[in-house]
Amino acid sequence: MEINNELFVIPDExxxxxxxxxxxxxxxxxxxxxxxxxxxxxxxxxxxxPEIKEQLIKTKILVESQSSCNIKKEGSEYEPTxxxxxxxxxxxLRCVYCYSHGGERVGQIMEFDVAKSAIDLVVKNSxxxxxxxxxxxxxGGGEPLLRGNIDFLKRSVEYFNKQTEKNNLKxxxxxxxxxxxxxxxxxDLEWILKNIDRLNISLDGTADIxxxxxxxxxxxxxxxxxxxxxxxxxxxxxxxxYPYGIRATxxxxxxxxxxxxxEFFHSISSNKSFHLEPLFECGRCKTTKARAPSPExxxxxxxxxxxxAEKLEVGIxxxxxxxxxxxxxxxxxxxxxxxxxxxxxxxTCLEVSRKDDDMAEIFIVGxxxxxxxxxxxxxxxxxxLQGRVVENIPNCRDCFAKYNCGGDCLAKGYAQSRSxxxxxxxxxxxxxQGILFHEIKQKLKGGQNGKQI
Amino acid sequence: xxxxxRLDNIGEEFEEEQEINGIYDFKTTRNLVSDRTFCTGMCExxxxxxxxxxxxxxxxxxxxxxx
Numbered sequence: 307m308e309i310n311n312e313l314f315v316i317p318d319e320x321x322x323x324x325x326x327x328x329x330x331x332x333x334x335x336x337x338x339x340x341x342x343x344x345x346x347x348x349x350x351x352x353x354x355x356p357e358i359k360e361q362l363i364k365t366k367i368l369v370e371s372q373s374s375c376n377i378k379k380e381g382s383e384y385e386p387t388x389x390x391x392x393x394x395x396x397x398x399l400r401c402v403y404c405y406s407h408g409g410e411r412v413g414q415i416m417e418f419d420v421a422k423s424a425i426d427l428v429v430k431n432s433x434x435x436x437x438x439x440x441x442x443x444x445x446g447g448g449e450p451l452l453r454g455n456i457d458f459l460k461r462s463v464e465y466f467n468k469q470t471e472k473n474n475l476k477x478x479x480x481x482x483x484x485x486x487x488x489x490x491x492x493x494d495l496e497w498i499l500k501n502i503d504r505l506n507i508s509l510d511g512t513a514d515i516x517x518x519x520x521x522x523x524x525x526x527x528x529x530x531x532x533x534x535x536x537x538x539x540x541x542x543x544x545x546x547x548y549p550y551g552i553r554a555t556x557x558x559x560x561x562x563x564x565x566x567x568x569e570f571f572h573s574i575s576s577n578k579s580f581h582l583e584p585l586f587e588c589g590r591c592k593t594t595k596a597r598a599p600s601p602e603x604x605x606x607x608x609x610x611x612x613x614x615a616e617k618l619e620v621g622i623x624x625x626x627x628x629x630x631x632x633x634x635x636x637x638x639x640x641x642x643x644x645x646x647x648x649x650x651x652x653x654t655c656l657e658v659s660r661k662d663d664d665m666a667e668i669f670i671v672g673x674x675x676x677x678x679x680x681x682x683x684x685x686x687x688x689x690x691l692q693g694r695v696v697e698n699i700p701n702c703r704d705c706f707a708k709y710n711c712g713g714d715c716l717a718k719g720y721a722q723s724r725s726x727x728x729x730x731x732x733x734x735x736x737x738x739q740g741i742l743f744h745e746i747k748q749k750l751k752g753g754q755n756g757k758q759i
Numbered sequence: 760x761x762x763x764x765r766l767d768n769i770g771e772e773f774e775e776e777q778e779i780n781g782i783y784d785f786k787t788t789r790n791l792v793s794d795r796t797f798c799t800g801m802c803e804x805x806x807x808x809x810x811x812x813x814x815x816x817x818x819x820x821x822x823x824x825x826x
């Protein structure tokens with residue numbers, strides 16, 4: 307018998323939690339068990355009591371031989387079957403933390419040929435790899451659902467639907483949006499609700515929070531409140547029984563109010579889960595002085611909000627705590643995503659799409675070539691990003707949360723250390739660990755659904 | 760909390776008593792099959808509703824970016 311190579315030991319007051327994420331096992335033990343395991347590790351005679359040993363074998367903390375990783379490996383070919391288009395950097399809001407400086411300059415709207423070529427590519431890839439489900443998304447840069455983008459959206463969605471139907475694929479369309487639709491007419495809104503399958507709305511909380519953090523651009527560089535418009539949009543979506551999500555950015559100012567934010571969302575929405583993401587300082591933060599919450603504050607108030615969530619019977623989502631699965635990477639930024647900027651640049655990270663971004667060299671992996679009417683990719687860059695899996699990050703090697711956060715956000719990590727594989731300065735680690743630790747303890751208490759042995 | 764959570768990182772003083780205080784099996788709730796993706800679970804293949812509200816159908820975005 308030997309110790310599972312991926313066993314983690316987490317001190318828990320006077321006890322220890324043994325955690326094997328790849329096997330899904332959690333065992334709370336006294337220190338005597340840890341001492342006996344250490345002896346086994348050193349090759350000394352086992353002093354484990356038989357009934358304890360039996361349980362540790364059952365939970366695969368002790369194994370006859372090391373098994374291969376449960377994480378399914380995919381091919382390394384870059385063959386995206388989903389696409390996210392960023393129609394424009396234009397925006398009707400001036401969010402204090404906008405990562406892409408949305409709306410600061412009147413910019414171009416994506417040419418339809420770029421969208422068409424991108425759609426053709428993902429359809430072709432889907433047919434090649436036998437993938438039936440194909441997704442078209444719209445995101446920022448700026449606000450995708452501006453009045454000025456509607457013709458582009460219509461052409462793109464119409465072409466996407468035609469191609470998926472023709473090739474017997476199941477297509478779905480979604481869009482992120484700021485939810486401020488005062489620039490749209492009734493027919494535009496009707497088209498959106500009919501042709502986009504789902505919207506994800508950014509709303510930061512009650513009116514005072516939303517209006518301070520996500521103001522609308524007004525005349526003469528003045529800012530105007532946006533909250534009433536977003537709430538009105540949510541009201542319409544509720545009436546229409548239209549599927550949508552709500553996502554809030556949590557700042558240093560709003561973090562103590564996370565429970566209140568959750569209660570507010572619950573009061574205006576029938577959704578069963580809400581996304582509360584801590585701000586990462588970048589983009590416009592540099593000039594507005596918008597500040598991220600400290601990891602300690604975010605964790606403290608998130609755990610408090612989780613109690614509120616339980617009472618309200620809703621869930622909270624945060625990107626660093628993927629408790630319901632194990633992963634060796636944080637997201638598709640690791641050389642999988644196909645995200646296209648208004649000018650036809652291909653990036654794997656939504657937050658890095660401008661050519662003058664200081665992380666452009668890392669995440670921008672391709673470009674639409676109008677002469678050839680096709681996309682061209684930099685395979686070396688894609689391979690580089692694909693190598694950013696948690697197994698290759700030295701600082702994550704001995705961390706119990708490694709398969710839950712997947713090494714955390716590539717862009718945020720890179721921004722802090724200027725290296726894809728250096729997570730030592732990542733301020734989100736303590737949040738990710740804290741949430742997982744809390745979750746494991748809850749599970750051990752049997753407080754949530756799941757199987758307690 | 761630090762980032763070293765291996766047996767080797769635990770000190771050498773232990774009590775005699777060996778006891779198991781609780782066991783939990785995540786396998787009943789986890790999907791152990793994703794690689795390089797942020798499985799939002801919203802996709803139909805996951806067969807359940809996922810709390811991720813940023814990316815409804817694909818497994819590409821983590822939900823970190825807002826507009």
